[in-house]
Amino acid sequence: MDNRLTELERRIAALESAADARGGARRRTAAGQAEATRALSELRAWRDWSDVAPALAALGNPVRLTLLREIVRGRATVSALSQVDGLGTSGQIYHHLRQLTAEGWLHTPTRGTFAIPSHRVTALQTILSALEGS
Incomplete structure (x- = not known):
């Protein structure tokens, strides 16, 4: 069990490092911000919330x-x-x-x-x- 947990932790760390090296965290944040901006635009256009x-x-x-x-x-x-x-x-x-x-x-x-x-x-x-x- 300890070996499997250690292996999973190692694999997660490797994936996170690879994403950070490619700027993945920045891209996810930018994509999330773009989606939030689009959603706000749709909310503004929705005339009657009632x-x-x-x-x-x-x-x-x-x-x-x-x-x-x-x-x-x-x-x-x-x-x-x-x-x-x-x-x-x-x-x-x-x-x-x-x-x-x-x-x-x-x-x-x-x-x-x-x-x-x-x-x-x-x-x-x-x-x-x-x-x-x-």
Whole structure:
């Protein structure tokens, strides 16, 4: 085990040295800055931010975030979700699922089964990652 760890450390150090020698760190920083500048330009051009307020508001409830987390983990039915502590009654769960569905965070691929639409997975991951630790 020690030999494998030592070998991995050596290989990482060699890769980092090679990147630094080629100016890789500078290029990554410049590329990141260019991407940030492009993103800011797009934000400036986006005229009505209030259009997304309902979708963001749907995520502003701890129960709804827990529902999304549990659905990602495979609990895709109300029956399975009702086994999670703190989510309330099945009626309360349905209420929150309707809100998430209305704002596009969930859909029902089959009757009684909930899932996050593929086009929302990256958005959800980005929002949660951006706010992690805040």
